[in-house]
Amino acid sequence: MMLRNLKFALNSAWQSFWRNLAVSLAAVLSITLILILAGINLLVGHAFSQVLQTFRDRVSEISINVSDDTPLQNVYEFQQQLAADPRVSSVQFITKEQALAQFKADPQNVVFAQQIEGNPLDAKLDVHVKNLSDVAAIDTLARRWPGVDPTDPTNYQGDFVNRMLELSSWLSLAGVALLVVLMVVSVVIVMNTIRTAVYHRRKEIEIMKLVGATEWFVRGPFVLEGVMTGLIAAAIALALLVVAYPPAVDQFKSDVGFIPLTYDPAFISNLAQDLLLAGALLGALGSYIGVRRYVRI
Amino acid sequence: MVLTPDFETRPVISFQHVFKKYPTGTEALRDINLEVPEGDFLFLVGPSGAGKSTLVRLLIREEKPTKGKIFVDGVELGRMKRRKLPYYRRKVGLVFQDFKLLPNLTIYENVAFALRVLGEADHNVRSRVAEALDTVSLSGKENTYPANLSGGEQQRVAIARALVHAPRFIIADEPTGNLDPATAWEIMQLFLRINARGATVVMATHNREIVDLLRRRVIAIDAGQIARDDRSGRYHDDVAKSQVRA
Numbered sequence: 001m002m003l004r005n006l007k008f009a010l011n012s013a014w015q016s017f018w019r020n021l022a023v024s025l026a027a028v029l030s031i032t033l034i035l036i037l038a039g040i041n042l043l044v045g046h047a048f049s050q051v052l053q054t055f056r057d058r059v060s061e062i063s064i065n066v067s068d069d070t071p072l073q074n075v076y077e078f079q080q081q082l083a084a085d086p087r088v089s090s091v092q093f094i095t096k097e098q099a100l101a102q103f104k105a106d107p108q109n110v111v112f113a114q115q116i117e118g119n120p121l122d123a124k125l126d127v128h129v130k131n132l133s134d135v136a137a138i139d140t141l142a143r144r145w146p147g148v149d150p151t152d153p154t155n156y157q158g159d160f161v162n163r164m165l166e167l168s169s170w171l172s173l174a175g176v177a178l179l180v181v182l183m184v185v186s187v188v189i190v191m192n193t194i195r196t197a198v199y200h201r202r203k204e205i206e207i208m209k210l211v212g213a214t215e216w217f218v219r220g221p222f223v224l225e226g227v228m229t230g231l232i233a234a235a236i237a238l239a240l241l242v243v244a245y246p247p248a249v250d251q252f253k254s255d256v257g258f259i260p261l262t263y264d265p266a267f268i269s270n271l272a273q274d275l276l277l278a279g280a281l282l283g284a285l286g287s288y289i290g291v292r293r294y295v296r297i
Numbered sequence: 298m299v300l301t302p303d304f305e306t307r308p309v310i311s312f313q314h315v316f317k318k319y320p321t322g323t324e325a326l327r328d329i330n331l332e333v334p335e336g337d338f339l340f341l342v343g344p345s346g347a348g349k350s351t352l353v354r355l356l357i358r359e360e361k362p363t364k365g366k367i368f369v370d371g372v373e374l375g376r377m378k379r380r381k382l383p384y385y386r387r388k389v390g391l392v393f394q395d396f397k398l399l400p401n402l403t404i405y406e407n408v409a410f411a412l413r414v415l416g417e418a419d420h421n422v423r424s425r426v427a428e429a430l431d432t433v434s435l436s437g438k439e440n441t442y443p444a445n446l447s448g449g450e451q452q453r454v455a456i457a458r459a460l461v462h463a464p465r466f467i468i469a470d471e472p473t474g475n476l477d478p479a480t481a482w483e484i485m486q487l488f489l490r491i492n493a494r495g496a497t498v499v500m501a502t503h504n505r506e507i508v509d510l511l512r513r514r515v516i517a518i519d520a521g522q523i524a525r526d527d528r529s530g531r532y533h534d535d536v537a538k539s540q541v542r543a
Contacts, residue, residue: 004416019401207397210357211413211458212387215380 009220017225020197024229027193031233031282034186035275038179039241042271044160045175047249047261052168057163060129062138063155065122067094071148075125078145082127087134099124122149132165139246183282194226198291204293215295222291223284230283235277241275242268307501308332308368309497310356315365317351317521325351328459329365329522333499335465339494340508341501342532343518348500352518353470356499370465386413390459390496394471396451398443398458404430405439408458415462423492430460433487449480460496467491469500473507487516489526505532 017024066075075093094102099121104113127142129135139156142148198205208218241248251264310333317326326348333339341349355367356361358374367374370388377385391397398407408429412422430436433453443451452472467488473481485507492498492532502508508515508531515530516523525534 004418008413008416200353203397204399207399207410209383210386210391210397211411211414211462212385212389213384214383217383287455 005220009217009224012221013228016197016201016221017228020200020294023193023197025199027190027197027226027229027283028233028236030189030193031186031230031279032236034182034189034282035234036240036278038186038278039237039271039275040183041175041178041182042274043241043267045172046264046267048171048175050264051261052164052171053154055164055167056132059157059160060132060135062127062129062135064096064127064142064145065124065149065152065154066124066147067122067149074147078127078147082138084143085138087130087138088093088127089130090145090207094124094126096123098295102284116203122152136161154243170281186282187285190226190230190282191290194222194229194283194287194290195293197225198222198287198294202294205291209295218295219288219291222287226283226285226287227280228283228291230279230281232279233283234279237271237279238275241271275294309335310499311368313366315355315362315367317348317355318341318363325521326355326362329523331516331523331526333497334497335497336492338511339500340511340513340515340530341499341502342503342508342515343524345519347422348521349518350470352448352469353501355497356468357391358385381402382412383414387462388465390462390464390467390491392452392455392459392467392469392472394474396443396448396455396475398451398454400443402444403440403442404435404454407443407454408461411458411462425461426457429457430455432460432490433457447480448476449483452476452480452484453487456484456491460491465496467498467500468497468541469498469502471501471503473502473504478506485511508532 079091079093082088096119100116100119103109103116103121125142127138129138135156136158139154139158143153148154205218245268246263249261252261310331312331315326315329316324318324329352339535341352343349351360353424355362355374356369358377361375369385372385374385399410402410408426409422412425417425426439427436430439433456435450435453435457438446438450438521443454446454452475455470467487471490473484476484488498488500489511512529512531515525515527515532517525517527517530517534527534
């Protein structure tokens with residue numbers, strides 16, 4: 001009997017979707033638009049977190065410049081002290097020669113490199129800090145070390161790091177807020193669209209109730225129709241986003257080159273999952289609420 | 298064959314001091330006391346606005362009484378839980394003046410609807426719908442849509458839907474109100490046949506000729522009260538044998 005009811009519900013959901021095509025399409029369209037907005041939000045959020053990750057990787061590395069007269073023994077000792085620090089993930093010693101070779105290898109420095117005489121560069125300790133917020137403490141530690149180059153102790157730019165940290169927390173907060181707003185707006189829109197669809201069929205519902213249909217028997221087809229509508233909308237939104245994502249990244253890269261944004265195909269499957277799930281849930285929830293007023297006996 | 302209702306056994310429908318006042322302040326029914334034995338055929342008559350429709354709506358529990366109790370088949374309608382209501386409605390076959398057919402379903406689908414709701418198996422649905430359509434002489438019109446039928450035919454479809462699940466009660470609100478006299482008479486024959494099979498029939502009507510011809514139980518309602526309850530009455534109490542049963 002459960003199966004028969006399900007079959008009936010699926011049947012009538014499918015029929016009513018096509019019979020009320022105009023209203024169905026309106027619902028699909030509004031859910032599609034909302035899911036596109038949500039998808040863009042997710043993509044932009046993902047892009048930001050990608051960019052932020054790159055920045056984090058960069059600023060969580062701090063270079064401690066070693067003055068030329070520091071004995072090698074002291075440098076090793078300090079390197080070991082840092083390596084033993086739980087906040088540090090790795091320390092690498094770069095000799096003056098290696099530093100020069102690195103400098104010359106960078107294509108941006110071609111002109112400078114030709115003019116350099118001798119080796120003006122310091123040897124340095126490249127320290128990878130595990131947690132971005134611990135970089136300042138490592139910097140303080142390094143500045144107290146007697147072997148540091150007093151004229152240019154480290155490459156740490158506290159302000160920049162702090163601002164990055166602040167920015168990243170604000171951005172994730174804004175992303176979440178935007179998603180919440182989108183969700184609320186979409187449930188309201190879906191609910192009203194589906195309520196219109198239900199209004200057209202209130203006579204059918206009345207008759208169903210009069211011949212003794214249970215509330216779930218009446219509701220079932222509408223909720224299934226909502227899920228169907230949501231899934232169709234999600235598929236359309238997803239297709240549009242997938243098509244638009246790579247060119248949008250390319251355009252962005254050519255416009256704002258210094259921000260390291262990349263196309264991430266792996267994110268598409270995440271996006272697909274999220275959108276399909278959101279579409280189905282929105283459709284179901286919207287129908288459930290939309291039909292409630294008419295189902296209450 | 299006419300089944301004689303047994304007035305001695307416990308009634309299947311019973312109204313006990315029922316009052317209905319709408320939120321607007323209208324007092325639709327006042328102190329209604331009524332007992333209907335199994336197998337009875339009952340006309341509710343009275344001028345428009347007298348309270349007939351309210352009584353019907355109380356019977357199908359579209360409304361609850363403000364005061365008093367209504368028992369149907371041993372269950373008090375006013376205290377019935379909302380989720381039990383569908384199961385109550387399945388015991389009742391409903392026929393309305395405006396037929397209440399679904400325009401986008403065929404005749405077959407309209408009648409089958411009452412069984413689908415019960416979760417009946419397909420082969421059961423087929424045979425029972427065929428039987429019901431045969432009873433109302435509409436075999437062969439299965440694939441027609443309601444809009445292509447006459448008013449009388451549409452009402453016959455509604456009756457087929459009301460009886461397809463073999464309900465114990467048929468409640469009809471002005472079933473002949475939209476039909477010409479000849480068609481109304483055909484429809485009444487159907488109700489009589491359903492009653493002869495054992496179903497209790499309660500019918501609100503304005504149709505004087507039919508009530509006077511059939512001489513069944515007549516309950517006249519006036520200004521929200523029972524003015525007359527006659528075991529084989531007429532539409533108007535012109536024979537001066539008024540007798541109010543409490």
